[in-house]
Amino acid sequence: MKLSLKKENIFIPEKFGNKDLPEIDQIRVIWRYPTGQEKMSTLQSKYSGSGDVVFANTYRELVEQCVIRIENLSIADDDGKEVLVTTGKELADARGVASLYEEVANFISSANDILDKKK
16 A cells, blocks of 8 residues: 655644634644654653553654744744744743644644545
């Protein structure tokens, strides 16, 4: 079986009313599908207070590896200095956009295999 896989995919987040903006102004996250190992590495086992093993997701590495680039996102500090956010690492480290980071992380971590999209 031969599978076709795009090298780059585009995700348009909803946070900050992004989807209501003109297309040219929208934040665009260019991403790639994670490998099986990358996806599994987001799960960390931990023990709950009752001694049960629970799994917690850690998305930072996944976002850093699978976000190819971010377009149209900048953050202005108190002095009005604008800082561009163009990578997954920069998004993970940026203050004031935690909900956007969470949306991107959840989207990439739940991205299904390309075969699932053909159903």
